[in-house]
Amino acid sequence: MSSHREQLQQDVRFRILRLLDGNPQMSQRALSRELGISLGAVNYCLSSLAEKGQLKIRNFRASNKKLRYAYVLTPKGVAEKTALTSRFLQRKLEEYDALKAEIESLQEDLELGADMGPAPQVTQK
Structure with missing residues (x-):
């Protein structure tokens, strides 16, 4: 049986993978708002998923002045999303x-x- 904290971490990973599967160009700020967690927590989770080979982070230009990122699930990430x-x-x-x-x-x-x-x-009385 996993602890409550581990379940919460699994839920965050699941929700991030699910959101990014549908919209790989979603910003970290948008993920943070959607999930109700801090921007730092989103960044940490994305970095962890990338380290585990479940997510590839690619640069693309959103406008002339800014670089944005696309978060693409790898086959390993799709398998993890299914398990989660x-x-x-x-x-x-x-x-x-x-x-x-x-x-x-x-x-x-x-x-x-x-x-x-x-x-x-x-x-x-």
């Missing part, structure tokens, strides 16, 4: 099942409470 997607989906399904069970339990409590009439009043 599977783990992410499994975790979310487990969370869904737990939440569904909790909702059903709360609904039963409400139904039992309605059958018993109004709750007794507590008086203070």
Whole structure:
């Protein structure tokens, strides 16, 4: 079982790979806004993915004055995205099942409470 911190890191990697797969020219600033994490965290994650060979970083000109980057998933990155997607989906399904069970339990409590009439009043002396 992975720790909560490891799960959060996996979620960030998954979300970055997923966003970049659909839009490789997305800026780090846009990734930061979309994910709700710091620009430094995005930069660190992109560097880590590139070091692991899961992402290639390519320069391109966005305008006459600025260079931008394209973040292209490598075959290794696509495989990692698939594995992360599977783990992410499994975790979310487990969370869904737990939440569904909790909702059903709360609904039963409400139904039992309605059958018993109004709750007794507590008086203070």
